[in-house]
Amino acid sequence: MSEKLWIFDTTLRDGEQVPGCQLNTQEKIVVAKALEELGVDIIEAGFPISSPGDFNSVLEISKAVTNPIICALSRAVEKDIEVAAASLQYAKKGRIHTGIGVSPYHIQYKLRSTPDAIIERAVQAVKYAKSFVEDVEFYAEDAGRAEMEFLARIVEKAIKAGATVINIPDTTGYCLPEQYGAIIRYLRENVSNIDKAILATHCHNDLGMATANTIAGVQNGARQVEVTINGIGERAGNTSMEEVVMAIKCHHDIPVFTNINTPLIYGTSRLISKLMNMPVQPNKAIVGRNAFAHSSGIHQDGVLKHRENYEIIDPKEVGVLESSIVLTARSGRAALKHHLDALGVHLEGEELREVYEAFLIVADSKRDIGPKDLLSLVGKYIEDSTFIELVKVSYESNGTIKANVELKVGEKTHFATSEGNGPVDAVLKAIEKIVKPQVELEEFLIQAITAGSDDQAKVHMRLMQGERPYYGFSSNTDIVLASAEAFVDALNKIPVKDKVIL
Ligand SMILES: CC(=O)SCCNC(=O)CCNC(=O)[C@H](O)C(C)(C)COP(=O)(O)OP(=O)(O)OC[C@H]1O[C@@H](n2cnc3c(N)ncnc32)[C@H](O)[C@@H]1OP(=O)(O)O
Numbered sequence: 481m482s483e484k485l486w487i488f489d490t491t492l493r494d495g496e497q498v499p500g501c502q503l504n505t506q507e508k509i510v511v512a513k514a515l516e517e518l519g520v521d522i523i524e525a526g527f528p529i530s531s532p533g534d535f536n537s538v539l540e541i542s543k544a545v546t547n548p549i550i551c552a553l554s555r556a557v558e559k560d561i562e563v564a565a566a567s568l569q570y571a572k573k574g575r576i577h578t579g580i581g582v583s584p585y586h587i588q589y590k591l592r593s594t595p596d597a598i599i600e601r602a603v604q605a606v607k608y609a610k611s612f613v614e615d616v617e618f619y620a621e622d623a624g625r626a627e628m629e630f631l632a633r634i635v636e637k638a639i640k641a642g643a644t645v646i647n648i649p650d651t652t653g654y655c656l657p658e659q660y661g662a663i664i665r666y667l668r669e670n671v672s673n674i675d676k677a678i679l680a681t682h683c684h685n686d687l688g689m690a691t692a693n694t695i696a697g698v699q700n701g702a703r704q705v706e707v708t709i710n711g712i713g714e715r716a717g718n719t720s721m722e723e724v725v726m727a728i729k730c731h732h733d734i735p736v737f738t739n740i741n742t743p744l745i746y747g748t749s750r751l752i753s754k755l756m757n758m759p760v761q762p763n764k765a766i767v768g769r770n771a772f773a774h775s776s777g778i779h780q781d782g783v784l785k786h787r788e789n790y791e792i793i794d795p796k797e798v799g800v801l802e803s804s805i806v807l808t809a810r811s812g813r814a815a816l817k818h819h820l821d822a823l824g825v826h827l828e829g830e831e832l833r834e835v836y837e838a839f840l841i842v843a844d845s846k847r848d849i850g851p852k853d854l855l856s857l858v859g860k861y862i863e864d865s866t867f868i869e870l871v872k873v874s875y876e877s878n879g880t881i882k883a884n885v886e887l888k889v890g891e892k893t894h895f896a897t898s899e900g901n902g903p904v905d906a907v908l909k910a911i912e913k914i915v916k917p918q919v920e921l922e923e924f925l926i927q928a929i930t931a932g933s934d935d936q937a938k939v940h941m942r943l944m945q946g947e948r949p950y951y952g953f954s955s956n957t958d959i960v961l962a963s964a965e966a967f968v969d970a971l972n973k974i975p976v977k978d979k980v981i982l
């Protein structure tokens with residue numbers, strides 16, 4: 481029989497510890513509400529003793545959120561626990577998460593203590609937290625490198641003191657899946673009162689094992705997983721929620737279920753990425769830009785014939801509209817035909833073979849094959865009147881910022897001028913005066929390729945036309961020009977029939 485797996489999200493605590501990812505209270509409330517909608521069971525909202533701002537965030541999130549348990553972190557220190565309890569005063573369901581280091585490293589070198597004294601501090605902390613709230617979770621920090629017998633002893637005492645959830649963190653991301661699973665199994669078999677608590681995983685990703693270790697923990701009896709959206713967290717990160725949830729959904733032999741509303745995964749991932757200014761790596765499982773992108777011919781042909789040939793997850797299940805077929809020099813005729821059909825050019829047999837041969841020559845010398853390339857390849861079959869070429873961009877700033885652009889669309893030249901909040905805004909608005917694409921700019925990332933003031937800026941843009949995404953890329957030493965080029969690149973990918981040119 482399938483049991484419930486409690487999803488404990490620590491994006492706002494462990495995730496927010498990441499340099500540059502700090503959020504203010506309003507932003508944290510937005511995230512907490514999104515997590516509530518996503519269906520998480522517990523939100524670890526912060527470490528209230530750490531700063532007045534973090535205390536206030538836990539307080540305000542407690543007011544703003546109804547369903548999930550709100551959890552506040554503390555050390556095994558009385559003052560921490562008092563402040564955590566105060567921050568939870570408005571929580572409908574509040575939990576204090578307290579604990580202490582249990583590995584020989586932490587006991588000897590960090591806490592400068594002894595095993596017996598650590599057990600005593602753990603017991604006192606749990607009892608003290610229990611005097612404020614019923615729901616107390618105990619974390620045995622660095623359990624991944626602890627001595628098993630000592631770990632079992634401290635866990636037993638913490639449960640006896642009132643802890644109802646026992647967290648077994650692999651704080652340093654040291655364990656291999658078998659090792660981590662064995663720790664959970666050992667505790668289930670050697671702690672006499674273990675049935676009175678839920679065992680939780682909290683795995684870090686220093687060896688890239690966080691998801692595998694978490695799943696191993698679940699397979700051995702853990703029933704709460706501590707995770708973050710996009711796997712963000714201290715150092716190499718925490719366990720990625722989307723990976724664990726989808727691994728469980730794909731493997732019916734793991735006897736647990738979650739309440740996560742999976743079609744909201746992608747949107748939540750992008751919200752966190754945007755608010756925390758933390759791009760998602762393109763090949764990230766489940767939510768990376770390429771997670772459902774197929775770029776080699778055999779795969780593309782397979783997916784076009786039957787999606788499941790190369791996909792274990794229907795992209796819609798995680799909120800991604802559809803798989804994408806990316807044209808490269810490794811693409812075959814099936815992929816080429818798919819793209820030509822989208823442009824309204826239907827070729828078969830000898831005609832398709834002829835265009836494919838020409839396509840391979842272009843693709844060998846170009847990484848990104850777009851509609852412009854395809855249209856020029858099939859020029860003799862169709863007439864393209866909508867291809868946009870960026871001819872000139874300039875802007876001036878005299879109190880107000882004004883941009884001028886010159887575009888060539890097909891054979892016609894267009895000029896437009898626009899004001900904006902900044903040069904990029906003004907240029908994009910001017911382009912939109914000529915091309916009326918009815919798109920939303922959903923993602924706009926500028927990245928320096930190397931350090932230095934003469935650096936190239938790499939721009940990545942994602943436009944949405946309805947629910948359909950179009951990506952634009954460019955790199956240039958001039959950020960404004962790179963932005964304009966990326967915008968035009970994305971516009972050129974919109975099929976002819978969906979583009980309106982003035
Ligand atoms: C594994 C995790 O705890 S993940 C969470 C990590 N998050 C953070 O650290 C962010 C919040 N932290 C902070 O704001 C600060 O570190 C504070 C407020 C908690 C403490 O600040 P300070 O009092 O200045 O102490 P500082 O950060 O320099 O050192 C940490 C102290 O806590 C002790 N400590 C660490 N963990 C624990 C624990 N679980 N229980 C009891 N004491 C602990 C350390 O031994 C050290 O004590 P010492 O100064 O007597 O050697």
Ligand SMILES: CC(C)C(=O)C(=O)O
Pocket residue numbers: 494553619620621622647649650651652682684
């Ligand atoms: C506070 C604990 C749960 C932690 O973050 C860790 O051990 O990594």
